Amino acid sequence: MRPEVASPHLLEADAVERTYRLGRDVEVHALRGVSFVVERGDYVAIVGSSGSGKSTLLNLLGALDRPTSGHVRYDGRDVREMDDAELAELRNTRIGFVFQSFHLLPRMTALDNVALPLVYRTGSPRERRRRAERALEAVGLSDRMDHRPTELSGGQQQRVAIARALVTEPALLLADEPTGNLDSTTGEDIMGLLETLQAEQGTALVVITHEAEIAARASRIIELRDGNVVSRAQPRGQVSASGGPRGDI
Amino acid sequence: MSVREAFRVAMQALVANRLRSVLTMLGVLIGVMSVVLLVAIGQGARSEITGAIEGLGSNLLFVLPGDGDFGSGPSRSRFVLDDVERIDRELPGAEPRVAGSSVGSEPLQVDGVRLNATVLAITASYPQVLSREIARGQQISESDIATSRRTAVLGAGTAEELFAGQDPIGRTVNLGGTQFRVGGVLARVGGGGSPFGPDQDRTVLVPITTGQRLFGTDRIDSIFVRASSTAGVDTDRVTVQRILGQRLGEEDFTVVSQDEIIGVVGDILQILTIVLGSIAGISLLVGGVGVSNIMLVSVSERTREIGLRKALGARTRDITTQFLLEAIVLTVVGGLIGLGLGIGFAQLVAAFAPVPAEVTTWSVVLALGVSTGVGLVFGVLPARRAGQLDPVEALRRD
Numbered sequence: 001m002r003p004e005v006a007s008p009h010l011l012e013a014d015a016v017e018r019t020y021r022l023g024r025d026v027e028v029h030a031l032r033g034v035s036f037v038v039e040r041g042d043y044v045a046i047v048g049s050s051g052s053g054k055s056t057l058l059n060l061l062g063a064l065d066r067p068t069s070g071h072v073r074y075d076g077r078d079v080r081e082m083d084d085a086e087l088a089e090l091r092n093t094r095i096g097f098v099f100q101s102f103h104l105l106p107r108m109t110a111l112d113n114v115a116l117p118l119v120y121r122t123g124s125p126r127e128r129r130r131r132a133e134r135a136l137e138a139v140g141l142s143d144r145m146d147h148r149p150t151e152l153s154g155g156q157q158q159r160v161a162i163a164r165a166l167v168t169e170p171a172l173l174l175a176d177e178p179t180g181n182l183d184s185t186t187g188e189d190i191m192g193l194l195e196t197l198q199a200e201q202g203t204a205l206v207v208i209t210h211e212a213e214i215a216a217r218a219s220r221i222i223e224l225r226d227g228n229v230v231s232r233a234q235p236r237g238q239v240s241a242s243g244g245p246r247g248d249i
Numbered sequence: 250m251s252v253r254e255a256f257r258v259a260m261q262a263l264v265a266n267r268l269r270s271v272l273t274m275l276g277v278l279i280g281v282m283s284v285v286l287l288v289a290i291g292q293g294a295r296s297e298i299t300g301a302i303e304g305l306g307s308n309l310l311f312v313l314p315g316d317g318d319f320g321s322g323p324s325r326s327r328f329v330l331d332d333v334e335r336i337d338r339e340l341p342g343a344e345p346r347v348a349g350s351s352v353g354s355e356p357l358q359v360d361g362v363r364l365n366a367t368v369l370a371i372t373a374s375y376p377q378v379l380s381r382e383i384a385r386g387q388q389i390s391e392s393d394i395a396t397s398r399r400t401a402v403l404g405a406g407t408a409e410e411l412f413a414g415q416d417p418i419g420r421t422v423n424l425g426g427t428q429f430r431v432g433g434v435l436a437r438v439g440g441g442g443s444p445f446g447p448d449q450d451r452t453v454l455v456p457i458t459t460g461q462r463l464f465g466t467d468r469i470d471s472i473f474v475r476a477s478s479t480a481g482v483d484t485d486r487v488t489v490q491r492i493l494g495q496r497l498g499e500e501d502f503t504v505v506s507q508d509e510i511i512g513v514v515g516d517i518l519q520i521l522t523i524v525l526g527s528i529a530g531i532s533l534l535v536g537g538v539g540v541s542n543i544m545l546v547s548v549s550e551r552t553r554e555i556g557l558r559k560a561l562g563a564r565t566r567d568i569t570t571q572f573l574l575e576a577i578v579l580t581v582v583g584g585l586i587g588l589g590l591g592i593g594f595a596q597l598v599a600a601f602a603p604v605p606a607e608v609t610t611w612s613v614v615l616a617l618g619v620s621t622g623v624g625l626v627f628g629v630l631p632a633r634r635a636g637q638l639d640p641v642e643a644l645r646r647d
Contacts, residue, residue, distance in 0.1 A: 064560060064640045085564045092562020103557045103644065107265040117561040119258065120250050164561070 008076075010171055010204055011038040011061065015070035018056050030056040032227040033070065040171065042204040043195070045215035048224035054208050057224065058176050061206065062097060063090050092120050096165030096203075098194070100177035102157045104149040104164075110136060111145040114163045121168075135163040139193060155186035159193065166197060172204045173197070179214060191217060250567045252574075259574035266547070270579060273543045277583035277623065278590070280533025281616040285591025287529045288612035290598060291522030293605035298518065299511045304438065306380040308482055309507040312472035312489060316500040327501050328469040328493075330457060333372055336492050340485060342477055345374035349469040351460055355425035357453060359411050366407060366453045368424065370460020378475045381449075386418045386433030389456050393432075397458040401429040405437035406450035424453065425463050482506050526612065530619070537580070537623030544576050544631035548638075555635050556643025569636035576628025577621060584620030588613060 018031040031053045038044055048054045059065040060072050063079050072079040074094055082090065097103075104113045115132035136145055139159040149157050158178065165173055175194060179187030191207075191214060198205040207218060215221050216235045223231040250258075263270045314326035333349040340346050350371045357366040369375075373391045376383065384405065393400050401424060408417050408431075417431045438449040461467055474489055476482040486504050493502050548555070555568055595606035 059641045062560065064644075085566070088559070088562050088564040088567075091560060097560050099644070103553065103560075105554055105557070107261075116558070119254055120558075120562040120564070120567060122251075168562075 008039075009037045009073070010040045010042070010075065011206075012071070012073040012076075013037070013057075013061070014073065016057075016060060016067045016072060017069045018053075018060060018065070019068045029227055031060070031067070034224070034227070034229055035070075036222055036229065036232070038172065038204050038206060040204055041198070041202045042206075043198055043217075043219045044204075044206045045218035045221045046206065046208045046224065047210065047212070047215040047221055049210060051226075052224040053227040054210070054224055055176075056227075058174065058208050062095055062174050063087050088120070092117055093168060094171045096168060096170035096173045098158070098161055098165050098173060098175040098178045100180040102149070102154075102161045102181070104157055104160055106149050109146050109148055110141060110152065110160045110163075113149070113160055114167050116164060117168045131167055132163070135167040136160070138166065138197070139163045153186075154182050155189060158182060158186075158190050162190070162193060162197070166201070166203070169201075170203060172206060175205065175207045177209055178207065179209075179211070187214075250563070250570070252570065255567065255570045255574050256578075258571050259578055262547075262551075262571075262575055263578060269543060269547075273540055274579050274583035274586070276536030276539040277533065277580045277620050278536075278587040280529065280536040281584045281587030281620050282591040282594070283529035283532055284526055284616040284619075285588055285608060285612050286594050286598070286606070287525035288522055289591070289595035289606040289608045290604055291518065291525045292609050292612075293595075293599065293607040295515060295518035295522060296607060297605050299515050302507060302511050302514065304380070305507065306378070306475065307507065308476040308479055309379075310474040310476065310482060310486055310489065311505050311507070311510065312474065312493070313503050313505065314470070314501065316503060326468045326470050327497055328472055329467055330372075330461075330469060332493060332496070333469065333472055336472065336474065336489055337374075339488055339492055340474070345377055346475045346477070346485075348372050348375035348378035348473045349457065349471065350375055350473075351457065351464060351466065351468060351470050353460070353464040355453075355463065356423075357407070357411070358423040359420065362411050364407075364410060366424070367448075367451065368453050368455060368460060368463070370455050370457045370464065372457050375454070375473070378473050381438075381454075382436040384434050384436040385416075386431070388433060389454060393456040394458050397462060398456060399427060399429045399459055400432040400456065402433040402435060402454040403431060404435050404448075404450045404452040404454075406448065407453055408434045410451075424455070427463060429455065482508075526615075533616070533619055533623065536583070536620075537627040540576055540579055540624060541627035541630060544572060544628055545634070547575070548572060548631045548635040551635075552638060552643045552646045555638050556640045556646070559638070559640035560644060565636040568638075569632045572632035572635045573625070573628045576632065577624040580620045580624030580628075581617075584617050587620070588616060591616070 013034055013036050016031055016034045017029070020028045020030060022028055034057065046054060046057060060067055066080050074090055079087065105116070111129065111132050114135050115128045118128040118131060133145065136142060139162050141156060141159050141163065144152060144156060149160070152160065173194065178194065179190055182190060194205055195217065197203060207214065209215055219234060221233045221235060222229055314328065328349065330349065333347050337345070337347040348371065350369050353368045354365055355368050357364055371389060373389055373394055375381070376388050383402070386402070389400065389402055401422060403411070403417060411417065411422065412420065417434060420431050422429050422431060455463070474485055476485045486506065489504050558568060592608050595608050598604065598606040
C-alpha cells in the first residue's frame, strides 16, 4: 500500500473529458465530463451502447491514455502528472486488464503468458514461475500450464488472461467485455470467476459491458450515453460478499 | 526490465520466427564474410610479394633501364658488362657487391622432357649479391664467364622437372639449341612467381657471356648493388648515378632501393586491400538495411503484442530495448558466423590457391564492430517506432 493522504479513493474520475481531433476542424467529444469513484473492493459495471464512450473511458481508467481535461486519480495521484515510466509502473502494479479478445501471445505457453507482467518487475525467473503457477491454479488451469493459447478453448484462454491480470495482485481488475467472445455458459463461468476473485481477494472489479444481464451482477451500474453519465444505479443493493464501502454517487 | 530479461525476450521472438531471422542474418553474414575473406586475400598477396622482394636480401639497390616512369612502358636497356665492372671498381670493400643479369626465355630440353625456361645470364657475383644459395655442384665462376663456358645452374624446380629425382650434375641439357653441362642446382626458395618476377625456383642460370651470345645481345637488363649497411644505401646510390651518368643520359636509367620498391608495392597492395574491403563493406551495409527493413515489418506485425506489453507495464524503454536487442542479436550472430566462414574460406584459399590469404586482426575487429554497429544503427529506427506506439491504438489493431 502506498501512502495516500490526499484521497481515500482507489480510483477517481473527476469531470473527465476526452476529445479527439479528426482532421483539421472536426472534433469528437467522446467523454463530456464524467465523474465517479471506485473504492477498494468495489464491483462496478460501466454500461452503454457502442459509441457511448465506454472504450475511451476504459483507456483512461487503465492509464493507457490521458484525459483532455479533468482528472483521473489513482490513490489520489493524478494520471496527467505522471510520465511514461510512472504510468507503466501504475499499470503494472495497480491494474489488471482483462480484454474481450483475451490478448494472449500465441507463441508463449499459458504459464509464460501469465508471467508476462512480472517480466517488467524485479524478481527471479523462479519466483515469476512460482507466482504464475499459483495464479493459474486460482483460475483452475493447473493442468494446462504448458499449453499454447491455440490449444485452449475460448473460456480457458480467458481464464489464462484473468490469471495474467491477477498475478500482479492488482488493486483493480479492469474487464472490457470479458464475455463478449464467449458463449453464454462459458461467459457465466468467467463472470463467476471474476466475482469470486473480487470477493475473496478484495480486488476492485470494473466491468465494461453492453449487456444488461452482465451489468446487473455488479453492485453499482454507471450508464454512459453520448459521453455523459446518464444514470447510477444499485441493482440489487448488496451483492454477494463484496460489500465494499459505498462512495456517495 | 533487466537487460538480461530483454535479451531473453528478444531471443524468444527470434526463435519463434526462425526462417525470417536466418534470412535477415544472411545479409550481415555474407557482408562480414566477404570483408574478412577479401581483406585476407589482399593482405596475403601483399605480404607474399613484399616478402619475395625482401627475400633477395637487404640493403639492395636496383638499377633499371628507363626513367622510372612505369607509365611509359618498358624501356630498352643500354647497360653493358663494362658498366658493372666500372661500378665494382668504384665501390669500396673487398666483397663483390655489384651484379648484372640479362633475362631471356629459351626452350630447355633433356631426353624427352621439354619446357620453356626463364634463363638468367649472370655475373659471377650475382648469387652472392642476390642471396642465391647453391644446393649441389658449383656456382658459376669468373673463369666460366671468361671462357664463355656452356655450363648451367638449374633452379630447384627446373631440376626436379627435368631429372625427376636423378642427379643432374654433369648431365647435358639442350638450351636454345646449344648443349650445356649442368654444373649445379640452386637451393629451393619457395613462394612461387609473382607479377613482379619469375618463379625463382624455375630459372636456369648461365654465365653472362654465354647467355649474351645465346640471346644475341651485348646488353645487360638489370644491375644490382648491395650496400654494406642501411646507411650505405644512399652513398652507393650517388656513386652508381655518377658512374652511369658519365656514359648514359638521365632518362636511360633509374636507381631504386629495395625499401622503395617494397614501400611502393606495399602501398599499392594496401590500397587494393582497402578497395576490396570497402566493396565487401557495401554488402555489409546492404545487409544492415535488410535488418532495418525486417525489423520494421516485425514491429508492424507485432503491434498488438507491443500494445499488450505496454498495458501490462512495459515502459517505452523496455520495448525499445527489446527490439534493439533483436536487431543486435541478429547482426552479431550473423557477424560471428560470417567471421567463421570468412576465416574458413581464407584458409581454403591459402591451401589451394596460388595467392595466400592472411586473416588480419583489424579486418576481424572492423567486421564485427561494423556488424554490431549496423545492428545498433539500423535497429534504432524500428525500435523507437515500436517503443512509441500508442498502446490504445496498438491494442485496437486486429
